Amino acid sequence: MFLQVLFRVLPSADLWQSTLQFAALLLLPALGGVISERSGVINIAMEGMMLTGAYAGVMTALATHSVIGGVIGAMIAGGLMALVHAIVSINFKADQVVSGIAINIAALGLTNYLLFIQTGGQGVPTLSDALRLPTLSWGPLANIPIIGQVLFQQNIIFYVAVLVLLGIQFLLFRTNIGLRIRAVGEHPQAADTAGINVRLLRYMCVISSGLLAGLAGAFLSLGIAGIFNSNMTAGAGFIALAAMVFGKYTPWGTAGACIIFGLGEALSVRLQDSGVSPNLLSTLPYLLTLVALVGLVGRTVAPAADGIPYEPGGAE
Amino acid sequence: MAVPTAPSSAPEQRSLALNLDMRMRKLGQSVGRPLFAVILAMIAGGIVIMITSPGSLIDRFNEAIAAYQALLTGAFGNPQNLSFTLTTVTPLILAGLSVAIAYRVGLFNIGAAGQLAVGAMTAGIIAFEVNTWPGWVLVPLMIIGAMLAGAVWGGIVGFLKAWRGAHEVVTTIMLNWTAFYFTDFLIDGPFKAPHSTNQTDSLPAQATLPHVAAFYNSTLGAFLPKIDQPDQYLVDVGIFFALAALIVFWFITARTTFGYEIRVIGQNSKAAKYAGIPIKRNIFITMAIAGAFSGLAGALQLMGQFPYQLIATTFSLQSTGFDAIGVALLGRGSALGVLLGALLFGGLRQGGTGMQLNANVPGDLVFIIQALVLFSIASEFLPAIQRSLPKGLKFARRPALVPATIGSTVVDLPDNSAAQNGAAASEIQDVDMFDSKTVPSSTTDESSIHRIEED
Numbered sequence: 001m002f003l004q005v006l007f008r009v010l011p012s013a014d015l016w017q018s019t020l021q022f023a024a025l026l027l028l029p030a031l032g033g034v035i036s037e038r039s040g041v042i043n044i045a046m047e048g049m050m051l052t053g054a055y056a057g058v059m060t061a062l063a064t065h066s067v068i069g070g071v072i073g074a075m076i077a078g079g080l081m082a083l084v085h086a087i088v089s090i091n092f093k094a095d096q097v098v099s100g101i102a103i104n105i106a107a108l109g110l111t112n113y114l115l116f117i118q119t120g121g122q123g124v125p126t127l128s129d130a131l132r133l134p135t136l137s138w139g140p141l142a143n144i145p146i147i148g149q150v151l152f153q154q155n156i157i158f159y160v161a162v163l164v165l166l167g168i169q170f171l172l173f174r175t176n177i178g179l180r181i182r183a184v185g186e187h188p189q190a191a192d193t194a195g196i197n198v199r200l201l202r203y204m205c206v207i208s209s210g211l212l213a214g215l216a217g218a219f220l221s222l223g224i225a226g227i228f229n230s231n232m233t234a235g236a237g238f239i240a241l242a243a244m245v246f247g248k249y250t251p252w253g254t255a256g257a258c259i260i261f262g263l264g265e266a267l268s269v270r271l272q273d274s275g276v277s278p279n280l281l282s283t284l285p286y287l288l289t290l291v292a293l294v295g296l297v298g299r300t301v302a303p304a305a306d307g308i309p310y311e312p313g314g315a316e
Numbered sequence: 317m318a319v320p321t322a323p324s325s326a327p328e329q330r331s332l333a334l335n336l337d338m339r340m341r342k343l344g345q346s347v348g349r350p351l352f353a354v355i356l357a358m359i360a361g362g363i364v365i366m367i368t369s370p371g372s373l374i375d376r377f378n379e380a381i382a383a384y385q386a387l388l389t390g391a392f393g394n395p396q397n398l399s400f401t402l403t404t405v406t407p408l409i410l411a412g413l414s415v416a417i418a419y420r421v422g423l424f425n426i427g428a429a430g431q432l433a434v435g436a437m438t439a440g441i442i443a444f445e446v447n448t449w450p451g452w453v454l455v456p457l458m459i460i461g462a463m464l465a466g467a468v469w470g471g472i473v474g475f476l477k478a479w480r481g482a483h484e485v486v487t488t489i490m491l492n493w494t495a496f497y498f499t500d501f502l503i504d505g506p507f508k509a510p511h512s513t514n515q516t517d518s519l520p521a522q523a524t525l526p527h528v529a530a531f532y533n534s535t536l537g538a539f540l541p542k543i544d545q546p547d548q549y550l551v552d553v554g555i556f557f558a559l560a561a562l563i564v565f566w567f568i569t570a571r572t573t574f575g576y577e578i579r580v581i582g583q584n585s586k587a588a589k590y591a592g593i594p595i596k597r598n599i600f601i602t603m604a605i606a607g608a609f610s611g612l613a614g615a616l617q618l619m620g621q622f623p624y625q626l627i628a629t630t631f632s633l634q635s636t637g638f639d640a641i642g643v644a645l646l647g648r649g650s651a652l653g654v655l656l657g658a659l660l661f662g663g664l665r666q667g668g669t670g671m672q673l674n675a676n677v678p679g680d681l682v683f684i685i686q687a688l689v690l691f692s693i694a695s696e697f698l699p700a701i702q703r704s705l706p707k708g709l710k711f712a713r714r715p716a717l718v719p720a721t722i723g724s725t726v727v728d729l730p731d732n733s734a735a736q737n738g739a740a741a742s743e744i745q746d747v748d749m750f751d752s753k754t755v756p757s758s759t760t761d762e763s764s765i766h767r768i769e770e771d
Contacts, residue, residue: 113364
């Protein structure tokens, strides 16, 4: 029964289309996490930054009557949350895990609070098509069977995510800045000695992760759902975290993990009539990541200075 | 700090005075910073209310005051509200202890939520499977089962940390969501109540815990005056389990060799290794105990409060697991502190409802306040402010604690038997566990060791 449904579902273009859609949604915050952690700042706050982005996206889109305004608002909101994380964990040397948790809690509280205040407890209406992120169709390419639907009829943010992936891979491993980011994450003292501004670089990286998470939030509210609901990220930021760890803090590995997890999400919706609980399928990303952590598929090791506040000159 | 080494003609007197001074300072430190954090968060929360409410500045200020009044009344204003607050305090104490004991050994237990879920689920499964057994067998069985399940869930984290080096923050988050979805699967699958979705049957009556007021009336009330209308006081006898757990926690951490050993591991794992303390085993056991505390929280929540049934998706929406981190941090990892932290966070949670009803300020403000408490307690505002002060205004800084303490500990600890060494024990205790320089974590540990060697 289960296999029957699985084999019926697997070849459908529909399944792979939504797999890639989920993957792109996870990829943006996960790549943000990669940058942040590579620079030595733990970021478990992708969930909160996404949620803030999703809310700010809808609200600014409604206020400015423009979807681009919405996307910009979402990214700014995500970036501001990241800025708080950066200030607290870089300047005030707070425990980065605690700060991340606080961001997640604050995002949930803030979005619910503002939603209640701004809409009088009514909630926001469903967005009109003009305020939603468009799905692009690549002319004749979109008409190729299966591949056309999977690759060339995606939301605009999907293509943005692919560009971001290529950009970050290039940035981290082919440019001077990338080398500096990795140096700061592995051995900040050495990087400082070499004349790199450790704190500035970390600020940049954390804020970029917020911008990307905010963009993902906009993708969720303005693109996929077309509405904002309370706590609508529902753990997506944590799956992104899992994807980052599963992908061993590399852009390509993270992208692969996002596709696997995206497939899981897409399947869990479609296998409901197969007798296998979607809830059971939803545990897979987390279990796979645990397996990766244990080292059965190659050990995951975080950057050496991940989570350690940098003090110039060592102990004061 | 160096009590034993103070040379003096009247060493006893001197050390007594020093001791008192040290104790006062410790008290100041351990009360001052959490208090500062809470006050700061409340002020910031008030500003949020003022920004978002209409009217003149005075109106806005009054609105904020009214909101906090409603919050306070809702939380502690009368016996009914207080008893309602205590129902949330029970799981918060236990989950807070779970985070606190893990922190002692230097691990961050973000997994309280997942451990709580598997605990509640296990208690529920036991009750449904053997629902004909009498209460005096069933209730202990459920509680023990829940604690064991939580211990397994926490033990996995300890095992992966100790033997595979997997970072506990990542593993606990993964295990949380595994637990959430797996319990959802069980609740909406094998244990689903007939003719319903997303929920199980209610527990059999003998598997539930009585409310404190009803329990009192049926026991002591036979000799003493009875409580009128016991139904209006919602707190159940689970609160006594939580109080007992506080004592157990205090005993484990302050009065046993094991408690001493995990503290040494948390402060400096190299010193612990040198002293022959079995690090891996202790990490595993500590995480198992942490899981057991959370598992107990889950069981008590299920057995003590309406609706006495498991409902899908509630565990992932419940904030107890994350509140517990705030509770443990506010309480600075001590039993009394956890109790006070749990009262504060439980009060906020219940007071938020009252605030929404009576002052028309969304109860979600409470989340913002909690987040601000976490921010300000985790941040080193004071040293940062101090750094920016002009030179003359800086007050004298005490030397960094870690090197001195660790140095003497290593020397004083030839083997395990020195674990009972009182002087060494008191020195270890004095290290401010929330000072970033001494935050017990295996990653920071490496660098602090490095620093000491340079010194």
